[in-house]
Amino acid sequence: MTKELTIIGAGPAGMTAALFATRGGAQVTLIDGNPSVGRKLLVTGAGRANLTNRELNANRYASADPAWLESVFTRFGYAELIAFLESVGVLTYTTHDGWCYPLSESAQTVVDAFAAALDEAGVRLLLDHKVISIRNIGVNQTEGFEVGFKTQRPHTCDNLLVAAGGAAYPTLGSRGQLFPILASLGHTVIPPRPALAPLTCDMTPWQALQGVRLDANVKLYEGSQLLAETTGNLIFTAWGLNGPAVMDLSHHVSARPGANLRLELNPLFASEAALRALLREKHNSPTPLAVILGAVLPPKLPPVLIKMAGFAPDVRVNQVPQKALPYLFALLTALPFTVTGTRGFEFCQVSAGGVPVSEVDPLTMRSLKVPNLLLAGETLDVVGPCGGYNLHFAFSTGALAGMGL
Numbered sequence: 109m110t111k112e113l114t115i116i117g118a119g120p121a122g123m124t125a126a127l128f129a130t131r132g133g134a135q136v137t138l139i140d141g142n143p144s145v146g147r148k149l150l151v152t153g154a155g156r157a158n159l160t161n162r163e164l165n166a167n168r169y170a171s172a173d174p175a176w177l178e179s180v181f182t183r184f185g186y187a188e189l190i191a192f193l194e195s196v197g198v199l200t201y202t203t204h205d206g207w208c209y210p211l212s213e214s215a216q217t218v219v220d221a222f223a224a225a226l227d228e229a230g231v232r233l234l235l236d237h238k239v240i241s242i243r244n245i246g247v248n249q250t251e252g253f254e255v256g257f258k259t260q261r262p263h264t265c266d267n268l269l270v271a272a273g274g275a276a277y278p279t280l281g282s283r284g285q286l287f288p289i290l291a292s293l294g295h296t297v298i299p300p301r302p303a304l305a306p307l308t309c310d311m312t313p314w315q316a317l318q319g320v321r322l323d324a325n326v327k328l329y330e331g332s333q334l335l336a337e338t339t340g341n342l343i344f345t346a347w348g349l350n351g352p353a354v355m356d357l358s359h360h361v362s363a364r365p366g367a368n369l370r371l372e373l374n375p376l377f378a379s380e381a382a383l384r385a386l387l388r389e390k391h392n393s394p395t396p397l398a399v400i401l402g403a404v405l406p407p408k409l410p411p412v413l414i415k416m417a418g419f420a421p422d423v424r425v426n427q428v429p430q431k432a433l434p435y436l437f438a439l440l441t442a443l444p445f446t447v448t449g450t451r452g453f454e455f456c457q458v459s460a461g462g463v464p465v466s467e468v469d470p471l472t473m474r475s476l477k478v479p480n481l482l483l484a485g486e487t488l489d490v491v492g493p494c495g496g497y498n499l500h501f502a503f504s505t506g507a508l509a510g511m512g513l
């Protein structure tokens with residue numbers, strides 16, 4: 109008998125599952141509330157789609173169970189994804205630091221390739237079909253489901269994969285609407301919260317730096333407790349900080365509403381020794397301190413930091429007392445920010461929360477709670493850092509769901 113799979117969600121997870129399931133001989137129906145497939149994939153990586161990362165590692169993800177993730181990536185890791193993408197017609201390249209993109213530099217070509225592959229594979233598409241209910245019913249003497257829509261007639265199926273994303277960036281289709289339904293079917297659902305979101309901060313002392321971009325080591329504290337640390341690029345804005353270095357910390361912030369949270373930015377994480385050496389060499393020189401700091405910092409930063417350290421704007425190196433240096437370096441290596449929150453679901457790239465991986469078989473993505481139900485992608489409670497980790501998780505769990513049918 110031909111196997112049959114219905115999938116809710118034509119994102120990276122659902123589309124990948126559909127292609128693997130048809131390769132295994134299954135008949136596949138792919139449902140999405142959007143009028144086209146891969147709507148969110150289209151905007152990833154600022155339109156370039158950062159598809160995966162060569163440094164893929166289960167420990168880089170925020171998940172209750174790295175061993176579960178390790179099991180997924182052992183079966184569908186970086187090499188397996190590159191080969192699969194190639195089979196779909198997507199050629200890739202990887203930067204020196206491991207971030208992988210399509211050779212075309214265009215997410216649109218990736219979505220087009222997936223759409224063509226789904227068509228060739230004979231996947232039945234039900235687009236513009238917004239799912240509002242899932243009922244567990246008996247079909248052909250086995251467990252089965254009736255999927256209800258806002259306007260169209262219901263659809264029944266034997267096997268159902270929910271790959272409907274999370275609650276991030278709701279304008280692109282995923283709003284977490286299926287979480288209450290999954291809970292009613294018997295799954296635990298951890299309430300979704302923003303992750304990979306820009307951070308809102310008290311920017312009063314930093315207004316002059318709007319638009320400045322730099323690399324920094326960033327530490328997040330609750331009171332005196334260090335919660336997490338990242339190193340990467342960030343940008344100063346009117347409302348706070350944006351960019352991978354702070355976005356990677358945001359799931360800790362959204363988990364602690366109202367907490368006393370602060371950041372310490374170290375823009376000298378790679379150049380402190382060089383700056384110290386330059387200051388030693390020039391300690392008798394009338395060179396403006398701003399010029400020396402400008403050797404290692406973006407030009408808008410030195411005037412702000414010199415003022416914060418209590419010096420005159422035109423202070424010269426030979427006017428800076430040796431005993432003031434420890435204080436100066438303490439400031440330069442730990443620029444203080446009070447964190448007030450995240451920019452919310454509207455501006456985040458993924459949501460934390462959803463169904464815990466402990467309720468899903470890592471080999472097949474089959475639900476351990478509901479027979480013939482499968483789960484993949486962002487619907488599960490896993491958050492990766494910026495760098496292609498979240499698309500990899502969606503592709504790999506989708507692949508295993510499609511293979512395991």
Ligand SMILES: Cc1cc2nc3c(=O)[nH]c(=O)nc-3n(C[C@H](O)[C@H](O)[C@H](O)COP(=O)(O)OP(=O)(O)OC[C@H]3O[C@@H](n4cnc5c(N)ncnc54)[C@H](O)[C@@H]3O)c2cc1C
Pocket residue numbers: 116117118119120121122139140141142146147148149151152153154157158159160237238239240271272273274276277280281282283284285286456457458484485486487495496497498499500502
């Ligand atoms: C701006 C932005 C940039 C990003 N850039 C990157 C990046 O470069 N690299 C990276 O790794 N990750 C990136 N991400 C994260 C990445 O897009 C997600 O991790 C990934 O799309 C999750 O895939 P998914 O298939 O699980 O869910 P989704 O892509 O969200 O797909 C789920 C699909 O389900 C459909 N759906 C939901 N509910 C229903 C319903 N009730 N009825 C019918 N259909 C429904 C939705 O319409 C959607 O098409 C980015 C995210 C955003 C928002």
